[in-house]
Amino acid sequence: MKDVHIIQNGTVIDHLPAGMGFRCFEILKKQNIGTEATIIFMNMPSSKCEKKDMVKIQDYTLDEETSTYLSMLAPDITINIIKDGKIIKKIKPSIPDEIKGVVSCINSRCITNTEGYAAEFFVTSKKPVILKCKYCEFEFKPE
């Protein structure tokens, strides 16, 4: 299939499950992608899964923390870094055994929320991802 919008420099997040494209965009907005041009493709045919979403961001390189966060929500994603119209790097983010700072603990009484510490988690399951807070031992699925 031919790409209708080819970006020259930037990031392409591929193999998002159908319906995750917009959620991914919202996460990226929080990570300050600013006003960079973003294209969201939804419900594209895919060989891997039945339908997929894809997000392309012009002039933006996804940082590691955001890659990890997105891979927690969608473990099958591939991140392509584009330079001069070519893919220079293909990243399949792997979920680490421990995570720091990427997400907040969902327990509102947790010390990380009341005292403003950076939350740290053990990854107790990788598919689906389940996190366990190191401070309050609360377990939850990141969203």
Ligand SMILES: [Zn+2]
């Ligand atoms: Zn906690």
